[in-house]
Amino acid sequence: xxxxxxxxxxxxxxxxxxxxxxxxxxxxRGQSLAILGRNGVGKTTLLETLMGNTxxxxxxxxxxxxxxxxxxxxxxxxxxxxxVPQEREVFPSLTVRENLEVIARGTHWTLERVYGLFPRLRExxxxxxxxxxxxxxxxLAIGRALMTNPQLLLLDxxxxxxxxxxxxxxxxxxxxxxxxxxxxxxxxxxxPVLALxxxxxxxxxxxxxxxxxxxxxxxxxxxxxxxxxxGVGKRAAVS
Ligand SMILES: Nc1ncnc2c1ncn2[C@@H]1O[C@H](COP(=O)(O)OP(=O)(O)OP(=O)(O)O)[C@@H](O)[C@H]1O
Numbered sequence: 001x002x003x004x005x006x007x008x009x010x011x012x013x014x015x016x017x018x019x020x021x022x023x024x025x026x027x028x029r030g031q032s033l034a035i036l037g038r039n040g041v042g043k044t045t046l047l048e049t050l051m052g053n054t055x056x057x058x059x060x061x062x063x064x065x066x067x068x069x070x071x072x073x074x075x076x077x078x079x080x081x082x083x084v085p086q087e088r089e090v091f092p093s094l095t096v097r098e099n100l101e102v103i104a105r106g107t108h109w110t111l112e113r114v115y116g117l118f119p120r121l122r123e124x125x126x127x128x129x130x131x132x133x134x135x136x137x138x139x140l141a142i143g144r145a146l147m148t149n150p151q152l153l154l155l156d157x158x159x160x161x162x163x164x165x166x167x168x169x170x171x172x173x174x175x176x177x178x179x180x181x182x183x184x185x186x187x188x189x190x191x192p193v194l195a196l197x198x199x200x201x202x203x204x205x206x207x208x209x210x211x212x213x214x215x216x217x218x219x220x221x222x223x224x225x226x227x228x229x230x231g232v233g234k235r236a237a238v239s
Pocket of ligand 1 (some may be wrong): 039040041
């Protein structure tokens with residue numbers, strides 16, 4: 001059994017509203033997970049729950065062998081869970097360099113290392129966060145999360161609203177980050193083929209429960225199943 005991340009029989013939501021019901025998933029180190037599902041099924045809520053921002057009614061989350069179900073978000077971050085929110089949240093009035101430096105913790109994640117992963121950020125080092133394109137902001141948001149030295153990175157729809165060429169650049173950087181730096185990612189993404197190409201395992205949520213769990217490559221190859229689960233198989237097959 002994995003001692004990296006285990007979610008066991010988790011029931012969680014917002015105050016009295018239950019969104020996730022009796023959900024169990026285990027992740028091994030280096031085995032990134034795609035979370036797929038139609039709108040409103042609880043994908044973001046699962047990430048928020050891993051980060052400690054929801055109400056957990058039942059079940060538990062074990063991280064590196066420790067029960068973190070009741071830990072505050074900041075303590076989870078300190079233990080190596082990094083969060084890249086959908087809103088990106090870069091400081092608009094700080095430069096790219098400053099955005100990275102204010103969060104640096106003196107780990108092996110230096111400016112140079114982040115620039116190595118995202119050469120565009122080096123070119124933009126002196127530009128303010130508010131002057132960046134959507135794709136550059138997303139790169140900076142990931143770079144900021146890396147500066148906290150995470151072992152697990154939670155990515156909430158990182159490609160949303162980005163041009164195809166930027167999506168390609170960013171998804172390649174995420175793949176490289178996982179392969180070369182030993183990071184594990186959990187990726188919520190609307191485009192299943194893309195999410196599956198960045199992960200080893202996948203779950204599909206339906207109204208807060210796991211409707212499918214399996215290998216990403218297997219699911220990507222099964223257009224009939226993709227269509228049945230997400231209504232996208234035929235479109236995915238031709239795109
Ligand atoms: N802060 C909140 N307070 C109360 N309910 C919420 C909150 N955030 C989300 N919800 C509800 O929880 C349910 C699941 O939402 P969630 O955002 O997790 O779904 P999702 O699968 O990520 O959807 P999408 O793909 O549209 O982003 C929805 O019914 C939503 O209205």
